[in-house]
Amino acid sequence: MPVALEGLPARVEIYEVGPRDGLQNEATILPVDVKAEFVRRLVAAGLRTVELTSFVRPGLVPQLADAEELLAAVDRTDGARFPVLVPNERGLDRALASGVTEIAIFGSATESFAQRNLGGSVEESLAMFAPVVDRALAEGLPVRAYLSMCFGDPWEGHVPIPQVVTAATRLMGLGCSELSLGDTIGVATPGHVIALLDALAEAGLGSDRLAVHFHDTYGQALANTLAALQYGVTTVDAAAGGLGGCPFAKSATGNLATEDLVWQLHGLGIETGVDLVALARTSLWLAEQLGRPSPSRTVQALATQLPTTERPHPSRAS
Numbered sequence: 001m002p003v004a005l006e007g008l009p010a011r012v013e014i015y016e017v018g019p020r021d022g023l024q025n026e027a028t029i030l031p032v033d034v035k036a037e038f039v040r041r042l043v044a045a046g047l048r049t050v051e052l053t054s055f056v057r058p059g060l061v062p063q064l065a066d067a068e069e070l071l072a073a074v075d076r077t078d079g080a081r082f083p084v085l086v087p088n089e090r091g092l093d094r095a096l097a098s099g100v101t102e103i104a105i106f107g108s109a110t111e112s113f114a115q116r117n118l119g120g121s122v123e124e125s126l127a128m129f130a131p132v133v134d135r136a137l138a139e140g141l142p143v144r145a146y147l148s149m150c151f152g153d154p155w156e157g158h159v160p161i162p163q164v165v166t167a168a169t170r171l172m173g174l175g176c177s178e179l180s181l182g183d184t185i186g187v188a189t190p191g192h193v194i195a196l197l198d199a200l201a202e203a204g205l206g207s208d209r210l211a212v213h214f215h216d217t218y219g220q221a222l223a224n225t226l227a228a229l230q231y232g233v234t235t236v237d238a239a240a241g242g243l244g245g246c247p248f249a250k251s252a253t254g255n256l257a258t259e260d261l262v263w264q265l266h267g268l269g270i271e272t273g274v275d276l277v278a279l280a281r282t283s284l285w286l287a288e289q290l291g292r293p294s295p296s297r298t299v300q301a302l303a304t305q306l307p308t309t310e311r312p313h314p315s316r317a318s
């Protein structure tokens, strides 16, 4: 029985990142037909926005080297949104050739991460994204911007809020419609989240254009999400089953698990459109494909209530 809390939205849009951000950080490389089946099940479970893949150079991220094949294998006619990550103009060419209708770019709040992940300074990465966004907008494609390392950075430690605000306003200044604030190593806590949202609002970037992207490294993802919802954010990134161990924080827990998020939202009486049991079944199935159990507490709890035949294999679930 849901029990509401005052000051929360009636509905939350879940931006599912499992097939891209999740699988990109898994050791196992899945065949394209398994990925397509994963996406089909996510949509069948009620997820309306599923980030499919990334058009990075195939050699850089072998997990996502099959971007074109996956786009060809997914039925994109059923009303769901299927954005893809595009790192540069070459990636945009490939995305357009595959009939993509929505893209995302990936910026950094810190110089260290920009150098290591984007191959240049923050300034250089903005210069690289500018023509990508211009061309995407000219083609009628909305662009989401990710901003990583918004709270902490593995090389620099604490990331000052003014630095994040500068990076955020410059990314949005390119013409992006939504900014996803990434806690890439999962170190944020709720007061820090509110302080950042306050500073962004003061800089003219209101919660209607923001999404949050939390990692559960220190078990704070849901607390941080609730703080953001109370502030007025209504789009939350999550990965089914908590896919994607974070490569920068040597721990097994990655993205906030969509099931954990949905459990909280439904408990608060907030609409998501997601069938939680169908979603957990999907993550249990995918865990078998990956050969490792889902780190999601909600998936684990729901698994014990499913018929024995659907429970994870004991050797893998321990």
Ligand code: MG
Pocket: 021, 213, 215, 244, 255
């Ligand atoms: Mg992530």
